[in-house]
Amino acid sequence: MRTHYCGEVNESHVGQEVTLCGWVNRRRDLGAVIFLDLRDREGIVQVVYDPDLPEVLEKANSLRNEFCIQVKGKVRARPEGQVNKDMATGAIEVLGLDVTILNRAAPLPLDFNQENSEENRLKYRYLDLRRPEMTERLRFRAKVTSAVRESLESQGFMDIETPILTAATPEGARDYLVPSRTHKGKFFALPQSPQLFKQLLMMSGMERYYQIVKCFRDEDLRADRQPEFTQIDIETSFMTADQVMEVTEKMIRELFLKLLNVDLGNFPRMPYSEAMARFGSDKPDLRNPLEIVDIADIVKDVEFKVFSGPANDEKGRVAVIRVPGGASEFSRKNIDELTKFVGIYGAKGMPWLKVNDKAAGLEGLQSPILKFLSEDAVTALLERTQAETGDIIFFGADSYTTVSESLGALRLKIGEELGLTSNEWKPLWVVDFPMFEEVDGQFHALHHPFTAPTRASAEELEANPAVALSNAYDMVLNGVELGGGSVRIHDQAMQAAVFRILGISDEEAKEKFGFLLEALQYGAPPHAGLAFGLDRLVMLMTGASSIRDVMAFPKTTTAACPLTNAPGQANPEQLAELGIQTIVTEKATDSE
Amino acid sequence: MRTHYCGEVNESHVGQEVTLCGWVNRRRDLGAVIFLDLRDREGIVQVVYDPDLPEVLEKANSLRNEFCIQVKGKVRARPEGQVNKDMATGAIEVLGLDVTILNRAAPLPLDFNQENSEENRLKYRYLDLRRPEMTERLRFRAKVTSAVRESLESQGFMDIETPILTAATPEGARDYLVPSRTHKGKFFALPQSPQLFKQLLMMSGMERYYQIVKCFRDEDLRADRQPEFTQIDIETSFMTADQVMEVTEKMIRELFLKLLNVDLGNFPRMPYSEAMARFGSDKPDLRNPLEIVDIADIVKDVEFKVFSGPANDEKGRVAVIRVPGGASEFSRKNIDELTKFVGIYGAKGMPWLKVNDKAAGLEGLQSPILKFLSEDAVTALLERTQAETGDIIFFGADSYTTVSESLGALRLKIGEELGLTSNEWKPLWVVDFPMFEEVDGQFHALHHPFTAPTRASAEELEANPAVALSNAYDMVLNGVELGGGSVRIHDQAMQAAVFRILGISDEEAKEKFGFLLEALQYGAPPHAGLAFGLDRLVMLMTGASSIRDVMAFPKTTTAACPLTNAPGQANPEQLAELGIQTIVTEKATDSE
Known part of the structure; x- marks a missing residue:
């Protein structure tokens, strides 16, 4: 249906006939001549309809903004004085020889020339995404994942999928639950991370795992959080903390070099205690x-x-x-x-x-x-x-x-x-975190309960948990935590000691993580890993002000989607099949 | 922690000292000498401990199958007559100079030398995956997704993520529901496919979208189905059915050439009516x-x-x-x-x-x-x-x-x-499907309600729906439907006509797909797409007999996970927060 993308047409095409498809970005009626800015994914080109072809001019005259059209025309150099150097295609224009309306457009409910409300932007997300700025962010995100995959795969990492319908995971935030129909009264949980599965994959001998994967947390969406977000998830066997940091630092450095032409250099490392002392934060903004x-x-x-x-x-x-x-x-x-x-x-x-x-x-x-x-x-x-x-x-x-x-x-x-x-990129690693924080005499894991301590036996750890340091590491960039990880516990006795320190009873440990504890006794290898927040990484790299602006279809701060009206009503038969009923019935929202 | 992978050591390393990590695949005690087969992700190598280093020999003597160990040793050529040509590393062996036990292993609950029950294989999945056959399948799967991404990205397709927490989708199978805490009494649905979102992305002007994405269907798992499965999901704008078939056929052909060295050739096309007449199936096995x-x-x-x-x-x-x-x-x-x-x-x-x-x-x-x-x-x-x-x-x-x-x-x-x-690869496209099937006087969509008819106006379609053909296409390989897709309806009047034929009232259409219908009026481009079942594709390519064998952590046929015991009990406070309660309480399963 097209010979070229709009944004690709240039002086080398002068004299050629081209067929273009796209949307009317702007239409100017100069009496006898009509100028169109035609937009597609790759850019904008100017199309001119003149009175030489009166029938075509008449069709062009019926076009309105955001009509989807197909244009046949001949590329010609713009007259001197009309060259637009700010435009990639500004040296040429297309003399329109024909136009076909593929689909008409009613006046848009969003005005691209002004700021639109967040609610409206989400309700008409498919229109909001037409803005080149938004298209460009999604394209950039795709480039990031592509580069990440390339970097990791070239280093022997295998992309392995882990389940979405699973058991509650140990991150400690609230789980999203999914009622089971075949096991009535029971529930799957959506994973807060693939933590346990990636550790199990190390016990399977996969050695280098990665996955770019959705994770879920049912939290109140203060600040800039989303109920579902995407993690670059990594786990390795037989590697030290230093090696994991090297591999992942290399990946991020390559990413910035490739996509932003920025050399981040070697990342300095800073102990947690120093970060708190000098910057009052475990994710210091060194700019x-x-x-x-x-x-x-x-x-x-x-x-x-x-x-x-x-x-x-x-x-x-x-x-x-x-x-x-x-x-x-x-x-x-x-x-x-x-x-x-x-x-x-x-x-x-x-x-x-x-x-x-x-x-x-x-x-x-x-x-x-x-x-x-x-x-x-x-x-x-x-x-x-x-x-x-x-x-x-x-x-x-x-x-x-x-x-x-x-x-x-x-x-x-x-x-x-x-x-x-300053307007620079300032990455660093924060290391040597405390294993535990003590709140009201109760120890909590600063990372998660599978994090190994640095240079301490199970006995030493239990004797003095308050001073223990964990073998964990966070990558921080410009005050944002890009990712974090740790060496994991691969020794059953150490894992049991940590559970005891955290006040997790044998029974509770067995119920929640019994399969992991059991797995540790069959020759589990030393392993370590890390996870990056993809949304946050892309947000930083694109300079977007919210992770919502680097996701195609984000939710509102009340975890709803104004576009699809999710969440929605379920019909009673469906709920009966699942063996559940609602105990609070909100009034149905008014139909639009 | 290692200098080489086990499977990589070869004659070029003879005389070198190496450090290897892995698992004891087999241990033979020949009196004064101990032979180990040491296994890692890349293969197996033979390690020999002899009496020259009695302390090391003693340590080696304490090893048992599946211990995770680190070996230091010197590579040497095997004595003539002991060379094993069936083994990649069969020309050499490693003379063990030291051994470190990284983790001991209790006797395994799976016996790798015999068939294990499906239930046990899933319960101890992390051990089952140690079998080289299973490791190799997951590795092959990773190669498939990598090759698919490379092929699609080189053709300008953008990887865009769509939501997992969403509204009910139109595929017609049973949805998995997720109760909303912030909107009590309402539910998200897990997507049966990203169908509507990918169409919306076309309306956004993304033009070439792809995603390798989890989909969910709460069906009774007869035959070889899984509650969550993975789709290679594709959508394009301004492309005809022929062009979509060309692009995706090229992708599959490249995939088979690259990974199996098989040239599938050009795929023949067969009308649905011919497939039914000659083979009694819409996915004929031409072998x-x-x-x-x-x-x-x-x-x-x-x-x-x-x-x-x-x-x-x-x-x-x-x-x-x-x-x-x-x-x-x-x-x-x-x-x-x-x-x-x-x-x-x-x-x-x-x-x-x-x-x-x-x-x-x-x-x-x-x-x-x-x-x-x-x-x-x-x-x-x-x-x-x-x-x-x-x-x-x-x-x-x-x-x-x-x-x-x-x-x-x-x-x-x-x-x-x-x-x-025959033992060949026999791909084909099945095309020219009927738009509708009539059951008891009621028309149903053979594909889904967004599929466009071939060469028919909305009026013609409504006048005689029974004879209408859809602009849909299925890719079939050896009797298995690898993927299917269609040109979509981008015209509001056509979409409304199809809904009328399907007996979907204006009200119902508005409630379920109102946002799609609305989106069609803002210059929606002509668009078409396709989705492949990744699990099935990998199953075919690896010769596995079940899709379970190409997934890391599949569910049983009752949609349960014996490893993590999912689905599990939810605590009453959690349910109260979600505004739901269970109406059938099954007895708690006995704790193990």
Whole structure:
């Protein structure tokens, strides 16, 4: 039906007759002449209908925006002065010799020349995706998966599919359930990840597994989450953590080089403890030059209890962020707003200090808490932070977690507001995570319960779980966690010890993961893996502001699809067959 | 942890020290010397431990089958006479210098030297997959998907993901439902195919879409079906049926050439009516030389009502299969069994005729119905079927459907029993399907309701739906439907006409497919597509006898997973959150 794509026609075709298919992107009626911008997947070309063929001109005259048409015409160079250098096809135009309307279009419910509501964009997703920006993102996503597959397959990874209808998995978020008809009263769960299956595949000797696979979490969709998302899932046998990091770092580096022509270089590695200390986050955005500086040692003897309390508490933290040149940027009102902001993270206040004139000593400083600090402490503080005239310092003093999180968030907010964040790519590996976090005397796995500890026997781990480090690693890029993984436990005794530390009873372990524990006793190999969030990776690479913009058919924040009206009513016979009934009947939504 | 894969070590490594990882496939203790067959993903190599290193020998002595170990050793040529030419690594062996036990193995619950029960194979799937035959199938499957992706991407197809949590789709099988927590009382359906989404993507202008995607059908798993299966899903815009067939035929041909070194040649095309007439099936196995031959015209005037009845009925059929040389192959008992067999397909009997001696005329024939047929009819029959001495002829006389289906099945059965089916690859396209089948005065879509008719306007279609042909095409290989597709309806009026013919009310159409109908009015392009069953394709290519053998973790025939015990109990709080309760409570299965 076509000889060329619109976006492909160029000067080499001048004089040729071409047949094009696509949509009327724009139509200009210049009296005797009609100009069409014809759009297809590959781009836009200008078509001109003139009075030499009056019947054809009349047909062209009946076209409207978004009509789907077939054009026959002859390529010619544009007259001088009409060449459009911003357009790939701007040197030529197609003199229209015929036009066939393949399908007419009613006026669109979306206006491509303005911002449309999220709800409408999703309801008419098929139209929203016509916008070249959206088409380009989906195309880019396809290029990413293609490059990932190529990289992994060239390194011997096998694409193996794991089930979607399965048992509850151990990630800890809420599962989507699927009632079974043949086993009434029982339910499948949709996988939160293929974690257990990929470990089983290592026990099968597959050695290098990968899969680009849908995963499901029934969570409240705060922020930028989706009920179904896509993971680049990887597992290996007989490889160390270092090797897994090498292989996957190579993959990501190749990807950026190939698709963005960006060399990410070697990724630095940073222990979790350093990331929390310097950046207050386990996914530090290294583009931002601000850092958190600890000052507990400086203020532990001051009378100001707000500082000396946490400074002398083993679980406390006192720290500051210095914003170079920030003194004039923050009015009282700004500071009040920032204080409110850090309050979200539990900070009960946010003392500050402006260095108006360093040469003037204490006289040159301005701070509501200056009077509570000794001169020695202030001097040490200025030295520690290397503060200069014009700087502002923000203080945090509370539990380690509260100070880290609130100053970590403050750092990002100020960095963005003041435009301090550089326009680079800053990847790193965060390593040496704690095995467990302790909440109210109960240990929780920081990653998941199959993560192996670094250099510790089962006995050592149980003797002192609080200090154990896990053999886990997260890849972080520009403050976004791209992926994470770990060496897994392949030893039955170690797995049992971890379950005991987590307070998972033998019975519960057997019920939930009995098959994995059993599998460990038949010569399970040492294995390790990693999973990347594909949506987030593509979002970063395309500069999209939401993962919704890199998915063809995403859900709303209430996990609904305005296009297909999913979820929908089920008919009672269907439910009876499944052996279930609804206990809350919402009113049916009005039909449109 | 390793320098080489076991299966890779060869004569070029003689004299080198290597480190290998893998599983003890077999251990032979020859007094002072221990031989190990060490297995990894790439193959098996022989390792020898001798008394020169007594400590190492002792460690080797503690090894048992399926222990996971690391071996350090030196490659050496095998002594003459011990070279094993059936083994890729049979020219060499590794003199073991050290061994490390990575994980011990309890005696396996599966015996690799014998057939294991299907239930046990699924319960210990991770062990069953260690069998090289199973590993090889999964590896082959990965090669298939990789080659398919390469072929399609090189032709401009974009891999685009469509949702798993969606609305009910129109394939007509039973949906799996997923209760929504945020919209209590409502349900998502798992897709039976991405049909509507891929059509919407064409309306978005994606032009060439593909996806290798999980689909779901909650059917009773007779024969060789699985609740979740994988489709190679394809959709195109601005392409004719011929072009879609060309593109996908090219893909399959390249696949067979690349992975099996088989040239399938150009696929012949056969109208549905011819396939039913000659082979009694819409997926004829062309490796089988037997054909159905119509004889209604010959017997329409005989007194034998069993024949003349259907022969004079517009919806009847009288036909035969001649089995060359079959007269001596079928005893009365055999024939009785075959009669029972065709009874499954509704045939009320199966007359037969043996040509014991053609030269002897009627005398040379043997048949319980000979007396009912005129001599002219018999002569015409023998001529039509080109029967020779030693042949047997089986008769079918009933409705067109019953005769076609029963003789079609008989043809396959006899072909297989007598070993007539050749050992070749016989692909074809079946085309020109009827648009609708009529059952009790009600029309049903033979494919699905979005399939376009061939050369008919909406008015013509509604005027005479019974004779309309659809623009659909099935790819058939060796009697298996590999894939099927069609040109879709892109015209709103045509789609509305088809819904009317199918008895789908405007209201129902709007409720179920309203978004598709609406989408058709905004310049929907002409589009067409196809979907292949990946599992079935891989099964055929690997010669596996079940699709279960080409899936990593299949379900049982009652749609359960003995490995993970899915489906399982859900806890009551979880169900309450989802706004559902079970109405049939089965007894909890005994814990193991």
